[in-house]
Amino acid sequence: MTGIRATAARLRNVRGIVVLLVSVLLLIEIALHALLGNYGITHLYEYGPSDGRCVGLRRGAETDYTGWLFRISPVHLAVNEDGYRGPRRPPAEAGDTYRILLLGDSYAFGQAVNEPDTISAQLEGILGYCGNRRVEVLNFGIPGLNMEEVLDQYRRFASRWTHDLALYIAFKNDLDGPMCRAHRSYRILDSGALQSLNQHLYLTRFLYIVFMISAAEREPSDPSARERLRVAQDGMVEQARRSGAKLGIVVLGDPLLKQSGQAWHPVVPTLDVSYLVDSAHVVRGDFHLDGVGNRILATEVASWVRANFCRGPISLREVMASEKP
Numbered sequence: 001m002t003g004i005r006a007t008a009a010r011l012r013n014v015r016g017i018v019v020l021l022v023s024v025l026l027l028i029e030i031a032l033h034a035l036l037g038n039y040g041i042t043h044l045y046e047y048g049p050s051d052g053r054c055v056g057l058r059r060g061a062e063t064d065y066t067g068w069l070f071r072i073s074p075v076h077l078a079v080n081e082d083g084y085r086g087p088r089r090p091p092a093e094a095g096d097t098y099r100i101l102l103l104g105d106s107y108a109f110g111q112a113v114n115e116p117d118t119i120s121a122q123l124e125g126i127l128g129y130c131g132n133r134r135v136e137v138l139n140f141g142i143p144g145l146n147m148e149e150v151l152d153q154y155r156r157f158a159s160r161w162t163h164d165l166a167l168y169i170a171f172k173n174d175l176d177g178p179m180c181r182a183h184r185s186y187r188i189l190d191s192g193a194l195q196s197l198n199q200h201l202y203l204t205r206f207l208y209i210v211f212m213i214s215a216a217e218r219e220p221s222d223p224s225a226r227e228r229l230r231v232a233q234d235g236m237v238e239q240a241r242r243s244g245a246k247l248g249i250v251v252l253g254d255p256l257l258k259q260s261g262q263a264w265h266p267v268v269p270t271l272d273v274s275y276l277v278d279s280a281h282v283v284r285g286d287f288h289l290d291g292v293g294n295r296i297l298a299t300e301v302a303s304w305v306r307a308n309f310c311r312g313p314i315s316l317r318e319v320m321a322s323e324k325p
Helices: 002-035 040-044 119-127 147-156 180-185 192-200 202-215 225-242 255-260 274-278 291-308 316-322
Strands: 045-047 055-057 062-065 075-078 097-104 133-139 165-170 246-251 270-272
Touching: 040 045, 040 062, 040 075, 097 119, 097 147, 119 133, 119 291, 147 165, 147 225, 165 225, 165 291, 225 246, 225 255, 246 291, 270 291, 274 291
Parallel strands: 097 133, 097 165, 165 246, 246 270
Antiparallel strands: 045 055, 062 075
16 A cells, blocks of 8 residues: 555656646747747758759748747748749840859848848849949858858859859858758758757757757868868859859958958958948847848948949949939
């Protein structure tokens, strides 16, 4: 009889612990739901596309995004049927077109803004014409890419579109480890079950974000930051040359300075606008530029592109386009 009572008491204790644990987890979930965004950017990724890239954007995917960490006002993110953000453009540009490819991570992509407020959309509108040629800007940014992955995106995918200029939007974390490292090591991260949990449970999503940040850190076996930067930079220069294009770099943050304490001096024309990420024009809680910040950036890039890459006479239409508010 005593043994039965002891067993019943242990069961009551276990039930009490389970109820307490479930209650604590429920309270944590409620709190995280109020604080965290939906990390909806993950709905846009395609890991291991057939062209050999580690990661791309899923054709036709879209999501209403409310932040990768803290909750922000919803923005609509969409990928066109060719696999990049913005309007579809034919691979071959028209003879009267000056085409710019935008490369980079979430800053190039415009993670915290709707399509009209992205750098690419605003740059196309502000620049208008380069010489006597109408400007097109195609957005090949993918959130989370490091510099080597940006090069891979350019070589294997973006370079299919003929272009005159490739602009790499560099940020200070671009020499962190590759975002695909964790997915190569832990295939469960790509499973439908985990993605479903990430979509519906904020606690799971929070743990996933923490894990992905730690998994993307550099490893001791990685080459030095300076060597990695040199190889990636030379690869972009060579790919631009093969494409019959030029390469420019827009620095929102110095990746070499973060990793080694030494400043980066690119071998191609460079515009340093790193002051913008410390300005008031950043989406609070998401740490990306807002629409005004992207417009300031696009305005500076437009002036710099005219001075460094545009050749030929300036038409009246170009002057009128550049003076639009």
